[in-house]
Amino acid sequence: MSDATELPDSKGPLIYRQSIWTRVTHWVWAICLFFLLLTGLQIFNAHPALYIGNESGFEYENAILEIGAVNSAEGPRGRTILFGNTFDTTGVLGMSGDAARPTFTAFPGAVTIPSYRDLGTGRVVHFFFGWIFVATMLIWFVASFINGHIRRDIVPKPADIAGVPRDVAAHATLRFRHGRSYGPLQKLSYFTVFFILFPLIVATGLTMSPGMDTAWPWLLDIFGGRQTARTIHFTVMLLLVAFFIIHIIMVFAAGPINELRSMVTGWYRASPGTPGAEGDRP
Amino acid sequence: MSRLITRRNFLRSSAVAGSGLVLAGCDQFNFLGDKSNPVRHVMEQANVLTYRAQRALIGDQALAREYSASEIRQGMKPNGSVEPSTPEYMFLRMQNFEPYRLTVKGMVEREVSFSLAELRNMPSRSQITRHDCVEGWSCIAKWTGTPLGPILDMAGVKPQARFCVYHCYDNIQRTLTGDILYYESSDLVDAYHPQTILSYGLNDAVLPVSNGAPIRLRIERALGYKQPKYLHTIELVDDLSPFGQGKGGYWPDNGYDWYGGI
Numbered sequence: 427m428s429d430a431t432e433l434p435d436s437k438g439p440l441i442y443r444q445s446i447w448t449r450v451t452h453w454v455w456a457i458c459l460f461f462l463l464l465t466g467l468q469i470f471n472a473h474p475a476l477y478i479g480n481e482s483g484f485e486y487e488n489a490i491l492e493i494g495a496v497n498s499a500e501g502p503r504g505r506t507i508l509f510g511n512t513f514d515t516t517g518v519l520g521m522s523g524d525a526a527r528p529t530f531t532a533f534p535g536a537v538t539i540p541s542y543r544d545l546g547t548g549r550v551v552h553f554f555f556g557w558i559f560v561a562t563m564l565i566w567f568v569a570s571f572i573n574g575h576i577r578r579d580i581v582p583k584p585a586d587i588a589g590v591p592r593d594v595a596a597h598a599t600l601r602f603r604h605g606r607s608y609g610p611l612q613k614l615s616y617f618t619v620f621f622i623l624f625p626l627i628v629a630t631g632l633t634m635s636p637g638m639d640t641a642w643p644w645l646l647d648i649f650g651g652r653q654t655a656r657t658i659h660f661t662v663m664l665l666l667v668a669f670f671i672i673h674i675i676m677v678f679a680a681g682p683i684n685e686l687r688s689m690v691t692g693w694y695r696a697s698p699g700t701p702g703a704e705g706d707r708p
Numbered sequence: 709m710s711r712l713i714t715r716r717n718f719l720r721s722s723a724v725a726g727s728g729l730v731l732a733g734c735d736q737f738n739f740l741g742d743k744s745n746p747v748r749h750v751m752e753q754a755n756v757l758t759y760r761a762q763r764a765l766i767g768d769q770a771l772a773r774e775y776s777a778s779e780i781r782q783g784m785k786p787n788g789s790v791e792p793s794t795p796e797y798m799f800l801r802m803q804n805f806e807p808y809r810l811t812v813k814g815m816v817e818r819e820v821s822f823s824l825a826e827l828r829n830m831p832s833r834s835q836i837t838r839h840d841c842v843e844g845w846s847c848i849a850k851w852t853g854t855p856l857g858p859i860l861d862m863a864g865v866k867p868q869a870r871f872c873v874y875h876c877y878d879n880i881q882r883t884l885t886g887d888i889l890y891y892e893s894s895d896l897v898d899a900y901h902p903q904t905i906l907s908y909g910l911n912d913a914v915l916p917v918s919n920g921a922p923i924r925l926r927i928e929r930a931l932g933y934k935q936p937k938y939l940h941t942i943e944l945v946d947d948l949s950p951f952g953q954g955k956g957g958y959w960p961d962n963g964y965d966w967y968g969g970i
Contacts, residue, residue, distance in 0.1 A: 464737075473844040480775070480838055482845035485782035540738040545842065546963025547741040547748070553758060553970065554751035636840045637762040637969030640772045640929045652838065652846050 438696035439706040441606055444688050447569035451562050452689055458559040459666065461551055464539040466663060467532075468548030474520075474532030476660055480651035490657065493532035495520045502528065560628055566620075579607045580617050586610040602680045604697045619669055623662050630659040743963060755965035762969050768897050772928035775836045775848050784849040784910055786918035787841060792878035792938055794887060800877075805922040810906065814873070814944035817864030824908065824922050830854045833905050841932040842964060851926050852909030857900040860944075865896070869944040872899040873951055874925055877938040880958055892936040892957040893948055893966070894927055903928040906939070930968040933959040 444452075474493040477483060492507040493515070504520030506513045515521075522534035535541035539551060570576045589610040596602060597611060608616065632638040633645040633655035649655040677685045681695075688694035693707070740748050792798075800808050811821040834852040841847075860872075871893050879887035898904060907924045908915050915921045920937025927934045934957075948954065953961035960966040 461737075469844065473841070475845075480779065480846065481781070481848050482785075483782065484785050484845075484847070540741040541735045542738070542741070544741045544963065546959075549842075549965065550748065550751050550755065550963070551737075551740055553965075554754040557754050557757060634840075634844075635762075635970035636772060636838075636931060637766060637929050637967075640770050641762065641766040643773050646773060652840065656844060 436698055437708075438604065438698045438700045439702045440693050440708065441696050441700070441703070441706050442692050443606065443694035444692045445569070445573055445575065446692070447566065447573065448575060449689055449692060451566040451569075454558065454562045458555045458562065459670070461539065461555040462559060463663065463667065464537060465548040465552040465555070468538040468540070468543075469545060469552060470660065471532045471538060471543065472545045472548075476657040477653035478650070478657065479653050480646070482653055488653075491660075493519050495530045502530070556628075556631065563624055563628070576620075580613060580620060582610065582613040582617055586613050590614070600679055602697075604680070604684070604695065605700055606696065606703070615669065615672075619666070623666055623669070627659060627662040627666070630655040630662065634659065741963075752965070755967060758965070758970055759967035762967070763897065766929065768900075769902065770929075771903055772837055775838065777836065777850070779848050780836060780850060780911060782847065784839065784919055785845070785847045786916075787932065789878035789880050789890060789937060790918040794877055794879050794889070797877040797938060800922070801917065808922050808940075810923055810939065811941045812859060812863040812944070813941065815866040815869035815946065816860075816944055817866065820859075820863045822859070827854050827906060827923070828908060830858070833903075834909070835903055835905070835926075835928065837903070837926070837928045839932055839935070842959075842968070850909075850911050851905065851907045852912075853905035853907035853923075853926065855902065856904045856906055856925070856942075857902070859906070860899060860942075863944075865944055868946050869896070870946045871895055871944070871948055871956070873943040873945055873948070873956075874936045874939055875941040875943065876936050877940055888952075888958070890936060890938070890958045891952060892925075892934055892959075893945075893951070894930075894934065898927045898930065898934075901927070901929065931970075933957070933964060934968040 473482075475482065475489050476491040477488045478490060479488050483489060489507070490509055494505055495502050496505045497503075502521055503514055504516040504518065504522065506515040506519050518534065519532060521528050521530055522536075523529040529535060531538070531543060538548070540547055567576075570580070587610070593610040596609075603609065607613075629645065630649055632642070633649050634652055639646055639652065645655070646652065649658060684695045739745050740751070742748065805824050808824050809821040810827060811819065813819045831854070832852055833855050834850060836848060836850045839847045839849060856872075872895075873893045874891060876890040876892075878890045880890040881888040894904075903926065905926050907920070907926050908922060910916065910919050915924060920935075920939070923939045924937045925935055925939050945951075948956040948966075952958065955961045956966040957964075
């Protein structure tokens, strides 16, 4: 009986948190990034090395990453050289698959599209989703600027910066507050993704195009050459993969049903004690 | 209480998510490698969009970046065909390319052909440019040759011509039914571009066989496979479909995009 009075308090208000623009672009990006990653690894497999500068050093050393296979006394082994340090990566990088019939690709077929070596198809799919990715970015920026999403939820304010230590502690103990807007760490990570990583991966991708280098030669100057741009493109990919993994972990840690609902319907259950506003549902 | 469930859910859910990631790749999307698949056809339209967008953005005359001599730090990496074995080419090579002739034919006012000496005696252009391979590597080298534009003008390109088809000596692929010869094509914008040269010199030396002797075309605003080696005939056409498998080049026939500017 006494529960009846407590019940409204134990549930925060249901708030309309994600606009249609946020939701649609979110899922389009999710699909794009999936295909861009798996076809990107296919493209990388065509020449699995990263360099600094304008060109690939064949007669001198400017590689920072090389993935390949070598012969050894106990047969072929996968080998990765990163900043001059050599690692045995048999089964994962350089050599993978069935031990009796191994495949010699940098990244294994399980993480490339297509699963077999096909640079042409990898490029067709990569550029198709590249265009959709960029179009979605433009739509998101315009819509989120107009509807206030960027100002309200993405750009960190001084109060957000000050709140970082408290938010780190909250994350460490898996004690989350679900408010109207994002928390300090959320704002910082989304700001990094939208305003740094997304523009960077598009611009470095364009720098690898000889046509774009002719149209916008300054691309080569700001990124320090085509091969450096390729290295940055790859590094930003790793950062986006790291973001994705943490993003998924946080969705499950913060309550997957509520988080998913907000990204599908827009409605989000805030924490108890969140001040109500017009338009909220009980 | 609620926190306990959250943690347990968190761990259980993480395991499910993790196993989902492992399943992500596999073979489900291999159908995209089938060149007759309609989904692939739709996706290939992105390459047409790239071609139109870059053509609109770059303009016809903008030059690819040229580098300084000090930036040539290594030899030009040979790739693809490095030693053609067709009888025609082997004969020419034995004769030090003395009998070689470059022919311009097709939709032209008059078919013309030039010996190597004639090409070398024409006004030349040298450019230090970056060769970008579709695989991802790049290499800076100095290329010397005769600009293609004036040669096309000597032949008189007919108004209905839309493309140059570049025919080559090299048997890039040898099959049971015979050799498949390399060919490429470009639009007339690329053919008339100031940096598009019939190259006979590489890094201040005679163009070696491994890099395309006696003549290799350079189209500097495109990837390496648009730079056909062992070139012997330029054919002006209004349609690419009669050549090879109809996609405008050996590599485009094998799934690479025709434009090759990205």
